[in-house]
Amino acid sequence: MGTESSALTEAVYYILLSLLEPLHGYGIMQNVEAMSAGRVHLAAGTLYGAINTMLERDWIRSLPGETDSRRKQYQITEKGKAILAAEIKRLEELIHNASRILGGKQG
Amino acid sequence: MRRTVHKVFPLWDFDKEERWLNEMASKGLALVSIGYCSYTFENSDPGEYTVRLELLENLPTHLESERYIRFIEDTGAEYIGAMFRWVYFRKKHSLGEFDLYSDYDCRIRHLNRVLWFIGGITPLMVVNTLQFLLNYYEGWPDIFHLGFGLFFAAFAVFAIYGFLRVSQMKRKLKREHMLYE
Known part of the structure; x- marks a missing residue:
């Protein structure tokens, strides 16, 4: 657990995916909800914890704030992109194995 | 209004x-x-x-x-x-919807904070109970020492009960977490 080769939480996965574009906290929440057609709702406290941990691990970075905006914006880092790519590969493997086995049974 | x-x-x-x-x-x-x-x-x-x-x-x-x-x-x-x-x-x-915690990890961490919170006041209550009741038995057999002793005893029992209740909530979440993220 906690190593960088284990599965990401759904929240972290969607946050990384959202931060390919710079967004602030509320923007991430709205984006994730829109992406998942309303299925995934990020709780504010959960989002806060995830953002801080990902900042510490250098998966995302905070952008220098505009003077008139107190909302901090975040963006994915190269390391974050690598983590995301590895996760997508893992998810593809899950789906691939399921469809191979289920497809075989049906056929 | x-x-x-x-x-x-x-x-x-x-x-x-x-x-x-x-x-x-x-x-x-x-x-x-x-x-x-x-x-x-x-x-x-x-x-x-x-x-x-x-x-x-x-x-x-x-x-x-x-x-x-x-x-x-x-x-x-x-x-x-x-x-x-x-x-x-x-x-x-x-x-939009408003939640503070959506996943098991965060909810379990929150319950841990509550457990520490209750756990922090329980020993104080137990010590106060013992102190007042010991004083009552060993020299000040008045209503003041008995009253406060019983008051803190009730509070200690209350706190311990709360601790057990929250522990139970946490165990339930942890079991769920074995199956779901």
Whole structure:
């Protein structure tokens, strides 16, 4: 657990995916909800914890704030992109194995 | 118009407290401020607000708590106030769903904070009980020492019961977490 080769939480996965574009906290929440057609709702406290941990691990970075905006914006880092790519590969493997086995049974 | 309601919730019934506050909100009474066992409501449209509460790791005046509260506010919620380390928020329903914790890890961590909170006051209550009752038996057999001894004893039992209740909640979440994220 906690190593960088284990599965990401759904929240972290969607946050990384959202931060390919710079967004602030509320923007991430709205984006994730829109992406998942309303299925995934990020709780504010959960989002806060995830953002801080990902900042510490250098998966995302905070952008220098505009003077008139107190909302901090975040963006994915190269390391974050690598983590995301590895996760997508893992998810593809899950789906691939399921469809191979289920497809075989049906056929 | 504002209306203040006095009500006591035991420490471990924070879920029930939150449910009650949301029932009030659904009737058109939105929480505006809190005090010792008192809740002040203002009239709003029925169901206009969702109310959430939680125990923070630090006092609300702590820098880390201030950062957290500001972050929550930036997601469209209003900070209502605090009771010790317990903080209260509300958010307009029209601005979207409002939750503080959506996953098991965060909810388990929150229960751990509650356990430490209760665990911190329990030994104090036990020590006070022993002190007053020992004094009562060994030299001051008056109503004062007996009264305080029994008062702290009742409080200690209450706290231990709360600790067990929250531990049980945590065990249940952990079992769920074996299956779900």
